[in-house]
Amino acid sequence: MNTRMYLVALLLLIIGCSTQQENPLLQEWDTPFQTPPFDEIKNEHFMPAFLEGMKAEKAEVNAIIANEAAPTFKNTIEALEKSGVLLERVSRVFNCLNEANTNDELQQISKEVAPLQTRHYDDIYLNNKLFVKLSQIYKQQGSLGLTPEQTILLENYYLRLVRKGAKLNDDDKNDLRAINEELSGLYVKFSQNHLKETNALGLIIDNEADLAGLPDGVIQAAAEMAKDRSMEGKWVFSLQRPSFTPFLINSEKRKLREILYTAYIDRGNNNDEYDNKQVVSRIAALRVSRANLLGYKTHADYTLERSMAKNRENVYSFLMQLWEPALKRAKTELKDMQALIDNEGNDFNLQAWDWWYYANKVKKEKYALDDALLTPYFKMENVRAGAFDVAGKLFGIEFVKRNDIQVYHPDVEIFEVFEADGSHLGIFYSDYYPRDGKSSGAWMDSFRDQSNMGGNFITPLVINVGNFAKPTADKPSLMTLGQVRTLFHELGHGLNWLFGNTTYSGSRDVPTDFVELPSQIMEYWAVDPAILKTYALHYETGEPIPQELIDKIENAEQFNQGFATVEYLAASFLDMDWHTLTDTTMLDVPEFEMESMAKIGLMPEIESRYQSPNFGHIFGGSSYSSGYYSYIWAEVLAADAFQAFKETDLFNKDLSASFRLNLLSMGSYDMMTQYIKFRGKQPSVDTMLKYRGLDQ
Ligand SMILES: [Zn+2]
Known part of the structure; x- marks a missing residue:
């Protein structure tokens, strides 16, 4: 804890003590169903409640550690499960508000509390005495007469600590802490660069004729953006999706589409102060080092261990199953659009920046579907x-x-x-x-x-x-x-x-x-x-x-699904390729990407949905690293599961009861086994391919 933070914490602790009586976050809630008493909760209640919550949890965990009785499921695992209730309650309410109804004060609290919380949890996860107790119980689990759920809970706690580095010796623990710290700094840097580059101006138009094809609403928004940036009278397009996409869909000016599109693709890759290439390369290397420290060959091996897919081979073969049909479909879509281009008397081949524009033309022609209807x-x-x-x-x-x-x-x-x-x-x-x-x-x-x-x-x-x-x-x-x-x-x-x-x-x-x-x-x-x-x-x-x-x-429903699937899958392959690296050499990012995309034979008219320097899901934090495939993995399951209803009755009571029991009411069971209990067989990719029109 640095001095300033310590003082803030101390000060708030003092305030916390003196106002504990009136702080609604620290009291029992006698509201209906103990719902949060929002009328009474004020911004200033949060920090003291966070500190009180951390203090309480620390005392609870210390009591578990200090217990001299032999560790049991009840005095350790159940006790851990009962600990931290106050902190959990405060965090939940705070996080919900900070996302859905935030203000400067809440954002400031969030910044101050984040490092305190990280340290708080690290102190618990890396506490050796706690881990020794957990290990003893874990080793005896077969003879403890635990229910299946208790076995899962025990495993969750044990593995959480192991995966955080609890088994390492002190030197390795220090190395791990250093890696984690460097990584968290790099995530922040990546995200800040990414935000800057996305908010950058992609295109400034000062000639009204260059607005050809754009709907009134889009023109108006571009004029307002220009005004906000002191460029009144001009029209400005940023690289944020709501500004970028309507331009690409509607603009008749091919050259301008190219300029805006290229700026979008190049976010984080402009060799300026917001360039993310070094950041990406370093993150990837550090992830290999961390995986190795923890006993895994690659970062993907580490993250996928706790997933439904289980390992990288399964993820790759799953993605490959979808890749061929998606690519085939996208090539048909390309042919349709090229025909349209040729019929209009043009003499050029469709490029990546033309896709949205011509796809929209095909959509209007073929489906005549308009949101306004x-x-x-x-x-x-x-x-x-x-x-x-x-x-x-x-x-x-x-x-x-x-x-x-x-x-x-x-x-x-x-x-x-x-x-x-x-x-x-x-x-x-x-x-x-x-x-x-x-x-x-x-x-x-x-x-x-x-x-x-x-x-x-x-x-x-x-x-x-x-x-x-x-x-x-x-x-x-x-x-x-x-x-x-x-x-x-x-x-x-x-x-x-x-x-x-x-x-x-x-x-x-x-x-x-x-x-x-x-x-x-x-x-x-x-x-x-x-x-x-x-x-x-x-x-x-x-x-x-x-x-x-x-x-x-x-x-x-099936319009442009070849394109959508291909650009998504390309990003999923890129994610997997970064996280199945086995050595820590700093790589050349564009070269790595080019090889990765060449391997799967990506068509030049479609780019991966994200390029490494702007792939926030996997480099702006860790949550989706070697997990970007998850969306379509779950979609395959969802389509396959829905098909069971579709084939019988949309409201088939036996199926819905089984769906609820096996899939919705529990969470960390082996979800593939649970799925097969519901469906009676392994999920197949066929239904999703059919729903997306990729089966022809
Ligand atoms: Zn969702």
Whole structure:
């Protein structure tokens, strides 16, 4: 701890002590279902509560270590599971707010508390006395008469410590700490460079004729961006997707598309102060060193050990199974577009910067699908009711609005979720409209997880956050088809959390390549023609969506999927190639990429969705390193699982009960075994390929 931090901590500790009485985060909550009392929680309550939480957990863990009795499951593992409740509660509420409703003060607290928390957990994970106790229990596990869930919990704790380096000698532990520290610094550097490069100006237009083809809304946004940057009268496009994509789709100026596209691809690769190539190369090398220290050959071996895919060979062969059909499809798409280019009397071959523009032309011609035709049928309240209804028909649950539970913002709505037998299952918060202080995108989070230790059944508090169209004075919230999918998707994550049914919440450590199964499967119900008719009602007339529009949605489902799959898979291969390196030589990044893409035979008209210097998922932190494949892995499972319903009954009760029991209610069991229990066989990639139209 540096001096300044120490002083901040000390000061806040003192404040914390003096205001402990009034700090709602430190008290029992006598609200309905012990929901967070947001009316009373103020920014200044967090830091003292964090410090108090860390202090409490430290004391609890110390008591476990100091216990002179022989270590048992109960006095060590269960005791660990019961420790840190206060810190967990404070962190959950804080993290939810900091994502969904943040402000300068919360962001400042976040910056100050992050290093304190890292150190706090490192002190626990790298505590040798604790590890010795855990090892003793782990060695005797066969003779302890543990339930399957207890065995999993024990393994989770033991492996968590081992994977953090608990088995290493002191020298190696020091090396590991040094690597971790350097890596965390590099992640921050990568992300800051990445942000700078993405916010950079890709294109400045000062001649109105160069706006040819762009819709009014896009032109307006570009004019506003110019104004914000003191370039009034011009039009500016940045390298952020909402600015970049509409330009590539609509601009008739081929040369300008090339300029903007090239700037996008080159983010982090401009040999300037924000260049990420050295950062990437160093991260990759450090990851090899760390893997070696921990006894693994490669970083992928280390991360994949706890995944459904299990090892790198399985990931590569899985990706290869999809690669050939996707590439074949993309080449057909290219042919269609080249024909269009030729028919228009042009004399050039389609290049990467032309793809969006011509794909959109084909889309208009072939499918005549326009979002503006659909949105009147997707009023938020109807869509949400439709999603609740699907969950109700599948699992017998019911969502009932509550107005007596405190919220952190007036846009938040609350539902109590009931089981079929009328018993309470949990609380569901929905927070769907954009505002300052909310991150972009959509996600699920929870204020509290389910557990059932010693007969004390704790029910979950789940939250879905989105950034859908906000209602105006004369119009309700009308959603695009993409947003409709997102609402169903996030509810799927929510159901996964609501249905948690384990003794210990610590046994539900869901593998990364499973997480998106419960969410992606809900998207299939969302757009199924039979289901669409039930909830997609015109917001003015109440008429259900006409068959003609449903047909259009169905036809357009497979549009451009060759391209989408190829650019995604290329990035997945690149991720795997970086993380199956075995030596720590600093590599030349462009050369490495070129070889990686040549190996799979990527077509020149499509680039990987990310280039290494702007691949934030894998270099801006560690969460998706050698895990970028997970999205499509889970999509294969989701499609295969949905097909079981499709072939029998969309609301097949036996299937939904088995889906809930085997896949949604538990988390760190061997999820492939669990999946086979549900499906009766191994998942096959065929259904996903068919859904994406890659099977022809
Ligand atoms: Zn998701």
